[in-house]
Amino acid sequence: MKKCSRQRFFEEKNRQKERKGAADSAVEGADDAEDKEMSDRVKIRKSSGYGESFRAAFPHTIPVLTGYLFIGMAFGVMIQEKGYNFLWAMFMSLCCYAGSGQYLAVNFFVPGVSFLQMIFMEFMVNIRHIFYGLSRLERFSKMGKKRWYMIFSLTDETYSLLYITKTPEGMDESKFLFAIAVLDQSYWILGSGIGALLGEWLPFDGTGIDFAMTALFVVILVEQWMEEKKRLFELIGLGCGLFCLLVFGAENFILPTMLLMMAVLLSGKQLFMREKEEEGHAD
């Protein structure tokens, strides 16, 4: 039944393409992607409730599922080593929800760290989040009360995912984006709990497990590298980061890096935007 309607969509789409005079070979190349898109659309047309939204969002969140289980587990192991059980780990992941921010916070659970120091360090590590929101302003403002959760849950990974994921046609966008955000945090909470339990039950040497966070960002970097127009900006980030690390040292280089990056990006605005437009024409 589904196959029939899918077939019909297909033929219709092909006919449209022929009318437009598109080359046959190009149509064939795009067949698979279109086929999948069509079946998604058929499924979604029936309804657009929360259940449907979560079902449609799940496949898109699988990359974050794998990443979050790992780095969430790493966090769980680390906080467990400070004497906090899985309930603490999960509670913290529910309230705080930030990879690097929580890794950093593990160091606060010892005597002698002042609250002012904590606020300053957390602010420095998470200052990049200020800029994430900028590109989400319009979208989130249309989401009613759900926008508060969207703002709360705007982690590096959720941000990247929202950035690259297109809402399927016919789907309520705010429910779809909300579903992505909720699924992502549930993986994070689950990973933290599993990590804390594993650390308790089978004590093992967790040295180096925090490399999961590095690996995650490297993977995102490689993914974005494949989109050619982002390479230049990634290189600017790498270059400014490296420069400021050498000049200011490991403890204080995040703020100068952000400022330097903004200066470079703003001073080169016209050049960068022109290049982007040219690439657009080439396509």
Next chain:
Amino acid sequence: MQISVFRSLMIIAVVAGTIFFTRLFPFLFFPPGKKIPPMVQYLGKVLPPAVIGMLVIYCLKEVQLTAYPYGIPEAVSVLAVVLLHLWKRNNLLSIGAGTVLYMFLVQTVFTA
């Protein structure tokens, strides 16, 4: 636990509050209806890929190139993640294998 339950909860509250504030910041200063300056829109577009580059440097900030083990475990593991990802493009494989490789290197090969 080296500190009291109350202080632990306070720490979580402070950390949660600070993190939420950084995310809320742009929404407080550019509420819906207020026109977002073109410069801010531009930054919202180009800054995120740059920030990912910065984050990779941030993750590797503790690496000492001039002292043993000269950043070799990090270099080898990052290279493995990149190559694995270019080859298979599977996030779990790239992150998982890279992390296990790094843990193996720092625990057994390059011990202090």
